[in-house]
Amino acid sequence: MSYKLPDLFIEQIKGVHGDEASEWLNNFEGLIADCEEMYGLHIQQPFNLSYNFVAPATTSDGSEVVLKVVVDQKEFEAELHALQLLSGESTVKVLAFEKERGIMVLERIRPGQTLAEIEEDDKATLIAANVMKKLMVPAPVDSNLPTVLDRENSLKRIYQHYNSYHPVSKATIEEALFITEKLNISIDEPYLLHGDLHHYNILANGDFWTIIDPKGLIGDREYEVVQYLLNKLPEHGVEEITEKRIDIFVDVLNLNKERVLLRAYSHAVLATCWTIEDGHVKESFLNTIQVFKHLVRKYI
Numbered sequence: 001m002s003y004k005l006p007d008l009f010i011e012q013i014k015g016v017h018g019d020e021a022s023e024w025l026n027n028f029e030g031l032i033a034d035c036e037e038m039y040g041l042h043i044q045q046p047f048n049l050s051y052n053f054v055a056p057a058t059t060s061d062g063s064e065v066v067l068k069v070v071v072d073q074k075e076f077e078a079e080l081h082a083l084q085l086l087s088g089e090s091t092v093k094v095l096a097f098e099k100e101r102g103i104m105v106l107e108r109i110r111p112g113q114t115l116a117e118i119e120e121d122d123k124a125t126l127i128a129a130n131v132m133k134k135l136m137v138p139a140p141v142d143s144n145l146p147t148v149l150d151r152e153n154s155l156k157r158i159y160q161h162y163n164s165y166h167p168v169s170k171a172t173i174e175e176a177l178f179i180t181e182k183l184n185i186s187i188d189e190p191y192l193l194h195g196d197l198h199h200y201n202i203l204a205n206g207d208f209w210t211i212i213d214p215k216g217l218i219g220d221r222e223y224e225v226v227q228y229l230l231n232k233l234p235e236h237g238v239e240e241i242t243e244k245r246i247d248i249f250v251d252v253l254n255l256n257k258e259r260v261l262l263r264a265y266s267h268a269v270l271a272t273c274w275t276i277e278d279g280h281v282k283e284s285f286l287n288t289i290q291v292f293k294h295l296v297r298k299y300i
């Protein structure tokens with residue numbers, strides 16, 4: 001089957017991967033043909049794409065699966081390793097993979113709506129909190145998985161080039177780095193986190209909820225909630241919703257609220273700077289910096 005990949009997807013992966021993206025795009029048709037042949041797949045139109053190729057497919061015996069091809073090799077390895085370490089009833093199953101080209105065949109989750117479809121924010125947050133509760137396990141002793149120290153280093157690099165991160169100010173980046181350093185040296189027990197557990201990575205699976213797309217981040221449990229806090233926010237009343245979300249997470253997961261607020265603030269700064277690196281500042285992330293800054297000042 002031949003595809004015309006969406007222009008926005010092409011632009012995004014070029015923004016993130018530069019020259020490597022061009023090579024990947026040139027080989028794309030062949031890659032898809034190989035996947036169809038190797039696994040006997042009939043690949044359908046992709047899901048909404050952001051940074052990787054993800055599409056539903058059927059196998060020769062008619063069963064439904066999902067093909068995911070991850071462009072970045074390191075990210076692929078971390079995702080695969082995390083899926084293996086987090087395997088269980090709440091985690092999507094890996095049916096086959098090929099490391100060299102970042103290919104995974106996954107079980108297809110049905111009906112598969114994302115948690116973003118739940119209108120009531122408290123209800124969605126409670127579901128996410130309960131999924132997290134089942135998921136988090138103590139960090140493996142030896143692994144190449146990314147850690148919160150990598151996040152600290154990323155902020156350090158950003159701080160050295162703060163001029164390139166307008167409209168995020170130097171003082172804000174400095175504060176985020178300072179907070180991250182303090183939090184990283186005071187982790188009681190490191191956990192293996194999903195690392196990107198927002199609404200769009202939690203899917204309805206019959207009567208249950210299943211996670212996809214882990215980053216496999218090693219860090220404190222408080223870090224696990226920050227991606228959720230940055231997503232699916234209303235135009236008005238963001239602070240109020242955010243506070244409610246935080247209280248639900250703190251309660252269900254027995255988290256330290258101060259650490260959650262500090263992680264949320266410093267991660268919002270980092271995540272916003274990453275969107276600037278990718279070519280467009282994400283306004284919704286930028287707004288959360290102010291919200292979390294205000295909450296930090298209010299409670300700490």
Ligand SMILES: Nc1ncnc2c1ncn2[C@@H]1O[C@H](COP(=O)(O)OP(=O)(O)O)[C@@H](O)[C@H]1O
Nearest residue numbers: 047050051052054066106107108109112200213
């Ligand atoms: N196993 C699956 N079953 C059903 N839908 C899936 C599955 N994997 C991915 N999807 C759909 O594709 C979207 C993107 O997949 P994801 O793995 O999150 O890609 P990315 O790494 O680009 O975020 C998800 O939000 C979901 O809607």
Ligand SMILES: [Mg+2]
Nearest residue numbers: 200201212213
């Ligand atoms: Mg995803």
